[in-house]
Amino acid sequence: MAASRVSRRGFVGGVATALGAIGLAPQSELWARSRGVVGAIPLPLSGPEEEYDGFAKLANNENPYGPPDSVMKAMTHAMKYANRYGYPDGGIVDEIAKHHGVKPENVVLAAGSGEILDVCGTTFLQNDRVLLGADPSYNIFYAHATALKADIIKVPLLPDFRQDIPATVLAARRNARDVGLIYLCNPNNPTGRLVTKDEVRQLLDGIPEDIPVLIDEAYHHFVDDPSYATSVPYVFEGRQVIVARTFSKIAALAGMRLGYAVAPKSLIQRMRPYTVASISAIVKYGGVAALRDTDSQAWVKKVTIELRQKTMKDLAALGYESVPSDTNFFMVNLKRPVVPVIDEFKKKGVLVGRPFPPLNEHLRVSIGTADEMSRFMLAFRDIMAQRTAAKTG
Numbered sequence: 001m002a003a004s005r006v007s008r009r010g011f012v013g014g015v016a017t018a019l020g021a022i023g024l025a026p027q028s029e030l031w032a033r034s035r036g037v038v039g040a041i042p043l044p045l046s047g048p049e050e051e052y053d054g055f056a057k058l059a060n061n062e063n064p065y066g067p068p069d070s071v072m073k074a075m076t077h078a079m080k081y082a083n084r085y086g087y088p089d090g091g092i093v094d095e096i097a098k099h100h101g102v103k104p105e106n107v108v109l110a111a112g113s114g115e116i117l118d119v120c121g122t123t124f125l126q127n128d129r130v131l132l133g134a135d136p137s138y139n140i141f142y143a144h145a146t147a148l149k150a151d152i153i154k155v156p157l158l159p160d161f162r163q164d165i166p167a168t169v170l171a172a173r174r175n176a177r178d179v180g181l182i183y184l185c186n187p188n189n190p191t192g193r194l195v196t197k198d199e200v201r202q203l204l205d206g207i208p209e210d211i212p213v214l215i216d217e218a219y220h221h222f223v224d225d226p227s228y229a230t231s232v233p234y235v236f237e238g239r240q241v242i243v244a245r246t247f248s249k250i251a252a253l254a255g256m257r258l259g260y261a262v263a264p265k266s267l268i269q270r271m272r273p274y275t276v277a278s279i280s281a282i283v284k285y286g287g288v289a290a291l292r293d294t295d296s297q298a299w300v301k302k303v304t305i306e307l308r309q310k311t312m313k314d315l316a317a318l319g320y321e322s323v324p325s326d327t328n329f330f331m332v333n334l335k336r337p338v339v340p341v342i343d344e345f346k347k348k349g350v351l352v353g354r355p356f357p358p359l360n361e362h363l364r365v366s367i368g369t370a371d372e373m374s375r376f377m378l379a380f381r382d383i384m385a386q387r388t389a390a391k392t393g
């Protein structure tokens with residue numbers, strides 16, 4: 001594997017630093033020792049964790065930089081509630097409401113926006129209701145709908161990979177009696193393309209007004225295009241709109257699990273009974289700090305866009321076109337089946353996106369650090385040169 005592995009020594013140092021950052025007190029060290037953990041440092045870890053650390057991780061659209069100091073400090077502070085059920089929550093719901101200019105009754109929390117999506121499925125797709133959305137889109141949500149035995153009407157993307165809003169309106173009208181939920185991922189995963197604010201209005205004005213629309217804004221923070229806008233203002237209008245947001249992307253809290261929905265009170269009341277509400281004290285405090293730390297998020301957005309543009313340009317110079325993106329990932333057209341290429345990247349220590357049929361020749365690549373993107377380009381040149389040689393040889 002070409003990946004530079006993190007040495008065990010370096011890794012243990014890293015854990016020590018991390019534990020230092022979460023402020024373990026001497027009593028905690030005793031507690032740790034009693035469980036076979038020496039000096040608050042876990043005994044050396046073998047295999048899977050070291051291997052994972054060595055990969056360039058460009059598969060899951062994560063933030064490679066980790067939470068900023070402001071968020072780490074807030075979470076460290078909240079560690080004192082680790083042993084409590086009924087802890088203060090840092091005021092997270094009020095902070096989200098303030099952030100969007102809505103009332104706390106318009107907000108529901110979840111362990112990631114994935115849970116919000118699932119809750120919407122359970123709330124709006126029971127009793128043989130149908131889901132309507134673009135294809136491809138965030139397929140994990142479609143898998144949940146399928147598990148609920150809901151039928152899905154999938155509207156193919158346009159040739160330029162944008163979502164086909166007129167066709168979605170038509171499908172909603174034609175199936176008005178059956179459709180229980182419309183899913184609009186904006187910007188869309190896996191393509192990275194956005195739906196403009198005019199198109200969102202066209203959709204909402206065109207469909208029967210009682211059909212709820214779930215607008216997934218997981219990648220909202222990376223958009224730099226004035227034709228786009230959040231759909232939260234539709235909530236003020238009392239439209240049947242649920243906006244899903246996550247702390248997993250720009251806020252770098254994917255492993256901590258926090259997301260939320262903003263929606264009219266009547267929809268929140270229907271959804272709330274299906275939420276699990278199992279969110280850790282730590283991430284609630286982290287979420288408040290993340291919402292306030294706009295400087296760190298602006299920096300992540302800037303470096304991400306710069307690296308995305310550079311990588312797409314480098315790929316174009318090699319003859320590989322990418323789909324325009326407004327997110328922290330993009331799709332490159334490999335002009336050959338993507339599945340074996342994904343495996344070859346892994347062998348070279350680079351994790352890239354899963355397949356997204358029917359786009360069987362497009363590879364989804366998340367934007368990592370500058371070093372990870374260099375490793376991606378190195379592996380890309382190698383793999384694609386080999387494949388061209390094999391084809392012509």
Ligand SMILES: Cc1ncc(COP(=O)(O)O)c(C=O)c1O
Pocket residue numbers: 060061111112113114115117138185189216218245246247248254258259
């Ligand atoms: C479009 C979209 N929605 C929702 C999610 C779920 O994110 P999380 O549950 O981490 O908030 C993801 C994760 O990749 C996503 O890409």
